[in-house]
Amino acid sequence: MGKSRELDAISTRYASAGSLQQLFSCVRDYEAAGSPTPSDAPRIRLALAGNYSTQMLAKGFPLALAARGIAADLYESPYNQWRIELLDPASALYGFKPTHILLAFTSVEFAFASLRNAETVAAAITGAVEAACKATDAHIVVTLPEPLADEISDGSGAYGWRREVGDKLRAALASKRVSFLDPDPLIRACGARAWFDDRFYDSAKLPFHPDRTPAMLGWLADAIAGLVIQRCKLVVVDLDDTLWGGRVGDDGFEGLDLDPAGKGRHFLRLQAFLKSLQEKGVILAIASKNNPRLVEEVFANRPEMILRREDFAAAEIHWEPKSASLARILDRLKLSTAGVVFLDDNPVERAEVSRRFPDIAVPELADDPAQRVPMLIATGLFDRRVATRESGARNRMYAENAERDSALQAADSLEEFLRQLDMVLETCAIDEARERALELIQKTNQFNLTTRRYNWSELAAIVREGFGRCYRLKDKFGDNGIISIAAVSRASASDASIDLWLMSCRVLGRKVEDAIMADLAARSRALGARRLIGEYIPTAKNELVSELYPRLGFTRLDDRDGAVRYVLPLDDPRASAGVEFIRTVHRTAHATEVA
């Protein structure tokens, strides 16, 4: 514990080292602390060779990699012995049995001392790397020769021979085990004036200013770490209120918020973030509880969308549990759970996925869309460059997930999971939450059996002889607010009729509708009704509930005026039995119920 805190402190100092002296001072403290590495860090054997003096890099490497969560044994090839060491199968480099070979090259030596032109440089490197591929199964990282100071200040892109070297190498060494690093962006970021200082090539065979060593080291260590530590490879993303503002089932494609001047900007920002990941090779997939046809409409009709339908390698769009969607996506893409990230604004969906797939990273998405991308970046899950504090945050996140999982660990069925949600359904009279009820009546399209857009006086007339109820759902993750309303009229002496029933799709798949139906049945029976009638009026958007009444135990009665009517006998006690794991609470309080 003390060791890892010591490493953290040194790593933090190391991360801001801007000079060779500061780097060495960190290395001294690191070695004095016994060169600690993070517990259960992956261990590599790194062989370092090149055509300039790599001593300073070699001194810094163990710390640089430990700070990135990697334990490294290091071998440094003698000055400019890279070719001999790689071509000789009996060399000390191979004797070290490296898992990674890093070849650090400078144009200075190539151009002025040894090989002089692109052809010979590329041929020499190719021959040596091919030999290394035969002699070991190590991953080989080759830094391409850098542009020189006069080429950079020239600005004309006069990198002719360097570019040629890069092209030739990439063509000749197209192997998964060989990667190339182009130092151009690094040098430009540091500035050519700060980077180059020929005096140190003469005095120390260093092709850059000694104080640029920390930058060079960090750049190389990032590349090595990127090969060792599993990065994000697949992002599975929800759609409604995650990729766009609003729910397409209720709001229609035209009603979704993608307004770059308003709140929609934050959804676009997440799209842009995912797009940039995709451009770096991360696979994208969709897991959405939705109507697939409506989703296609969004992609077809909303040109503001940054992500196009074809950006997604797989899509699971239906009403089954998200964990089932994840399983199918992984199966279809032939991927394991390592490096998979699931993004969903709904904490219950996140928990349901975490429970089934503890290895999948399920970062929190804040309710406020403005905070989402910054929070995702802060998790470090999407970094190419892995730094200590970020990987710390990541580990913390995994730990939190593990905690959440252990709470849900016993659950091996969906029902067990739902049971552990501690759902409480609070119901109150509809006039106690009048505004919210009217809002839901206007807005809800999908889980809406009759889609009657009543105003208040119409609604009051319906429930005068019957009843109107609001339902609020709470669970261990918090308060979902009023998620459903129903209005039941008295059709005849023996019949009560569900004139209006709608529910937010957010809570679908949790048996909430079953619990609500039990409450409606019990209340209807209390009114003296012997049968409960349910109507389904099909619209373009409510196909979701076309089979709801049969599923809830109703039988089909008849078709009337475009409505399909179903009936449930109320003398059957099963009708009002309810759902074992959803506790229904009847409230009469006034002020607190208004959403």
Add this chain to the structure above:
Amino acid sequence: MSKTTILRKLEPIFRGVLDPDLVLTDDLDASQVPLWDSIHHIVLVVEIETKLGVTLSTDEMAQLNSVGELVALLENKGVS
């Protein structure tokens, strides 16, 4: 007088790079300080250039084998 001033300016630099307990004297050279190898020589050069605002030529870098030589060189370059 100015030699002493230069020594006083150099001492924290040498201590930072080589040894926090080092006492800098005119006749101290690389052979007497275990850590003063070719790599740390470069660190010393860079630190001296940065902290004292001087630039050493390639030849000057190579010739600095003792503190005395360094002080003389810096005095020549107008450090005081």
